[in-house]
Amino acid sequence: MEGRIVESCKIAIFCWESLYAERVGGLANAATNLAETLAKCHEVHYFTRGQVPDQTINNVSYHYCQPRGNNIVEYCDSMSRGMVENFFKFDTHQRFDYLHFNDWHAVQALHELQDRNTILTYHSTEYGRNGNQYGDWWEYKEISGKEWYGGLIAKRVTAVSATLKNEVMTLYNVPDWKCDVVPNGIVPRQFRADIDAGEVKKAYGIHPFAPLILFIGRLVYQKGPDLLIEAMKTVCQAHPDAKLIVAGEGGMRQFLMERAKYLPANFVGYVPDSEYIRLLNACDLVVIPSRNEPFGLVLLEAWSAEKSVVASNVGGLSENIDTFVDGLKVEPEPGSLAWGINTIMDDPSQAVALGKRGRKKVERIFLWEPIAGKMTETYARVVA
């Protein structure tokens, strides 16, 4: 197999969060799952932060440090120093073959170890997190500066979607030859549950047969919940029985609730994972109205639960959905969203078919095994 690492090697992963200690968002899941999958045939060490002693879980050795800092940038520099210190403790005997860094947090460590075989993965950019806008405050400049510098010195770079690859190429002048697209993976079993949809709907005061639309995500401009609320006004005219559940917290909540005063929308706020599974498996349709989405993990989660999806034609969503095959892509504006939602709800059996095909796609493309395989191909290119 060309470009694939066949023999077992020693891999170091640097990430500021992990599943078993400090966990912030989706990055913990992605990096931990990748590490555990790689650990099936390689020796994997995971350098991260946390208040717990070092441990080995599913063949991955976790090494923790306790950083300090008055602001996020200082904090991450302190963390990087701790990681490098830990790294050298385990770089004896057999040296590490590949060093894999995630996002900007550990770029300082990347700087100190830049002579080695380094790989940097972008999960998003500061520009994207800021709603596709430049910022003029110092943190913005510091963070995007680190993102640029990491892309400059890393031997290879990966991005979770072609859109993000273009973004880092434009923003940080990362050359095309240096950057590979390696999408996120998923464990589909975690998101499909055998549940009585009617019973869950009733728990939210919704008729068991009423079509339920689910939005999950932070209530911020980037995720476009306002577009969905506007679209619901049109949807309700065609489907007076349709209901919307908005799960997630964020600065826009008050504003959205104001706008949705006369709509059948229920703002349930932050939901724990178990409740998310219940809602995801009980709903009839998942809507992802984001304005910017480097990857869009919710898409894979919805597909894992065999749900049909109406999503904005942006970023990773745009790359991964085939319209009328496994979902529906629409423009991120209320009219187009409403059309998409109505189209799905007009034909429930079509909706089921889209969801089933989405699940098949997940099993074909987005399981961690093939994704980790792709990642090792990138590793191999560092030395090629």
Added chain:
Amino acid sequence: MPALSIGFEVHQPYRLNRNFTPDPKVKKRHIQNLYFDEVNRDLLLRIAEKCYIPATTMILDLLDDGFSCAFSLSGTVIEQLEKWSPNTLCLFEQVAQHRNAEILAQTYYHSIASCFHDKTEFTEQVRMHSALMHDLFHADPTVFENTEFTFNNDIAGCVRDMGFCGVFTEGVERVLDWRSPNYLYTCRDIPVILRNTRLSDDIAFRFTNRSWDMYPLTADTWARWVAESPGEVVNVFLDYESFGEHMWPETGIFDFLRHLPGELSARDVPVILPSKVITEYVPVDSITVPDTISWADIEKDTSAWMGNDRQLTAFHALEAARVFAKDKQTWRYLQTSDHFYYMASKYGSCGEVHSYFCYLSGEEAFRTYMRIIADFEERSLRYMKNRRAARALRTLSPENAFYFHSPSGFIGYTAYSLDQFCELVSIVPADSLRYHQDRGDFACWINDILGDPLIAESIRECTERQDIKNLVGEWRDELWSHVK
């Protein structure tokens, strides 16, 4: 002009008793009366009257006039005919001994044993079937046809090693790509006859479809399609029950069958037997089938039996039940593919086909199956060497399974065995684990249902997911080492 080979699948399962409840008073030798539904007898008699008797009588006449065709009868349908309709079995005996007919091999229990990791059970059932064909019909099948045409490279190799001359399977487009099913192929050095899906389904499914633009289909039209087909041999295989049972006599299906041989010979289409296909033609190419195919639905894979999580749960329970199966016969009856078919949750036209064939809903079928397999294992415990370990590892009925909850309710994950519990502990959301751990649910379940107070005490001490995972994982591995 191609030749035509035509074959029929004759099979009835022992459907499970929908109203099954465990009854320790029932003796072991009567256990099958408790597990299997009384409806089996009525259904068999109905199908015999509507299909087997009229269709076979007609086919016997056609065979006398020079028509030829193949039959594949499962062991379970033969048992049922012997018990409840011996006259019908006599008709099949006449067919089997007719010089223009051929009997094909399959698994005795029409089972999904070929999907098991270990193929010994599969080969044993094939041998049982061949022995039955020999004893009953004096026939020694040379061509093999697996349950619902399930097929892959491993099965091909297995069938070759058993000494068959050829194997029948589905002409799946994704395997053939640009190639036509109307030729002989090989797979792992065994000749493979491929079913022509379109011409087969024209009879089996579209014949009664009034919205089909070719409705009504007549024998001369269909014979013309065969005659005009490219290639060397068109292979058609049908559920025998299509004649008179799935499609009633009023649809004209018997008239179609009656006139078919005449229309075929009017167009000089030779009708030959599958074994003849293998000796007459030279394989044009070889195929590789890494992923299992079958003739089911539009997916043409195993999704009709192992497509959803319920079916997978039941399948793993069945495979794990091997060590409990002191009573092999009952275990084998539970392997019949139909039990799994009833648990499907399909949509669209395939969903309609599923619901036509299913005598109960998917959910109900699954619960019935799990109840029966749990009872079967429970009864086997007393004959097992390490009873305590076996008790902890057994499959559980829906009443004893562990249902993962969150404070707001059931979250859709159910553990029907310790094995599944170990798997789910790493999957369920952390807040659900915490909820159960705070209430001591895991400890209670392990103590009351799996019967191990020591592990139950230890699990109370666990605070992290990882601790629970390690504890039950190591315990499980140890138990299996005692039982295997």
